[in-house]
Amino acid sequence: MNHILIVEDDTTFALMLQTWLTKKGFAITSVSGVGAARRALQDEAVDLVLCDLRLPDGEGIDLLEWLNARRQPVPVIVMTSYAAIPSAVQAMKLGAKDYIAMPVNPEDLLQKINEVLGAAARAVEPKQPKPKAAPEEPGYLEGQSEAARQLYSYVRLVAPTSMSVLINGASGTGKEYVAKRIHQLSKRADRPFVAIDCGAIPRELAASEFFGHKKGSFTGAIEDKVGAFVEADGGTIFLDEIGNLSYDVQIQLLRVLQERRVKPIGTTTDIKVDVRLIAATNEDLKAAIAAGTFREDLYHRINEFTIHMPRLCERGEDIPLFANFFLDQANRELEKPVPGFRPDAMEQICRYRWPGNLREMRNTVMRAALLSQGAPVGVEHLGLEVAESAKRTAALHDPESERTKIVAALQHCAGNKSRAAEMLGIDRKTLYNKLKLYHIE
CATH class of the missing domain: 1.10.10 (Arc Repressor Mutant, subunit A)
Structure with missing residues (x-):
């Protein structure tokens, strides 16, 4: 039976948690402050600490620092109000395994507890050979909001299949990262991932970029070119902003997807290819079909499974997490020791609508880190107009x-x-x- 230490000064809430978790099969000790928690951790074997961040004799962060100093590897889940999420982020940097916002949803809490305890149990088991796992992308954070959990549950669901995926979402929401995660979690992970921005290719060069060409086949073809589909053979090809393709290129693309063969420009020989297609768009392709600018048969070919990317403003719980994540990136890239955000800056970050989504936030935080010159980021460094x-x-x-x-x-x-x-x-x-x-x- 796992033993949980609850550190919570609200006696009514603590009693409710204790009663509910006892019914779920846990042994529970409940204390109301940092000092009492330290004594309990010295006297008893505890498998997990469930700790409020605001306590009468200190903060949950004080308890984490104490555990770190003692090298006592007890996993901690912090409980916090939405307004104090930046403190929860700080707690996770100090080693907290997870956090949960109050008012607490009991089922969400139980899921987090089981995940943390399961991870702790696996950490002490003898190491067994296991399949190579897809690494977490170092330049991105999935987030912990309900929208993020649903998004990446779909990613993990479709990744092992061979289905073509269409990713819908506004610019800057991270469509290419999601495409990469699908590839990394697929059976093609050890093969190429080739990304093409259809909005950046001149119409007259699109066929060459996709299918390749032979030297001399048209003006400017000064050497042979391997097309993206051949380059991605065995792996995944990602076509960003697919709605920008001209109608004639759409016809050629449909043929390749149906026949799994490409014919480079200027040649008479087909090349067999095996690729998985992931496409993305910020357009309404059904409206484009109605307007006669996008082929309906191609739409159905690329849309065997649809993933919708939420806007950043729809992921309120993730906003402070991403802000701190991008600040860590900025510190590494700019070699600046910016310690964090002032409370007024974080409040403005959470209130701002972020029309440019994650891309806008990353650029804003990078600029703010440069302007702050090593001091905590303030509102004057962000340059955000919240009302506008x-x-x-x-x-x-x-x-x-x-x-x-x-x-x-x-x-x-x-x-x-x-x-x-x-x-x-x-x-x-x-x-x-x-x-x-x-x-x-």
Whole structure:
């Protein structure tokens, strides 16, 4: 029977937890402060600590530091209010295994407890040979919100299959990372992952990029080129912003997916290829089909399984986690010892709507880390306009006014699309897609 130490000064809540967890088969000791918790940990064998961050004689972080100093490997789950999530992030940096926001959902808590205890048990078992696992991408964080848990449950569900996957989501939400995770968790993980940005390829060169060409086959073909499909043979090809492909390239792509063969430009010989396709778009492809700009048969071929990427503003619980994660990245890349965010800065980060999603947050945090010059990041370093962000986001999600807002921004910026996109709070690629959707010249 696993022994859990509850450290909570709210006696009613502590009693509720003790009663419920006892019914679930755990032995429970409950104390109300840091000092009492230290004594309990010295006197008893404890398998897990469930600790509030705010206590009468100190903080849960004090208890973590004490455990670290004693090299006592007891896993800790911290309990915190939403407003104190930055402190929970700090606690996890000090070694806490997980955190849970209050009011506590009992089933979520039980799941976290079982996960932490299971991991601790595996850590002390004799090492057994095991299959090579897909490594966690060093430049990304999955997050712990309900939206993130659902997203990555779908990733783990579809990854081992051979199904084609279509990833829908706004720019900056991490579509390419999700594609890479699917590849890393698939049976093709030891084969190539080739990513192509369909929005960045000139129409006349798309077929060459995908299928390759022979030297001299067209003006500018000064040497043989291996196409992306041949390069990805045995692995995964990721086509980002697939909605930007011209109609004739869509026809060629459909043929390759059906026949599993490519014919480089300027040759008469087919090359057999074995690739898994993952595509992504921030467009409504069904609307594009209705408008006659995207083939319906290709849509069904690439859409055997759909994953929707949530916007960052839909992942409130993850926002402070990503902010700290990107700050750690900035410290490494800029070689700056920025210790963290001031409370006013973190409050503004959590209130901001982040229309550019994770990409915007990363750039904002990188810039703030540079401006802070080693001091904690404050609101003056972030440069965020919280109220204006909310207005822009609301405007761009109103289908009746979206076209009018885009036209007005272009007129205000004298047709400069980069400045117009910045004014609207979107990236340039998204603006081009909107211009295409609304037939704006």
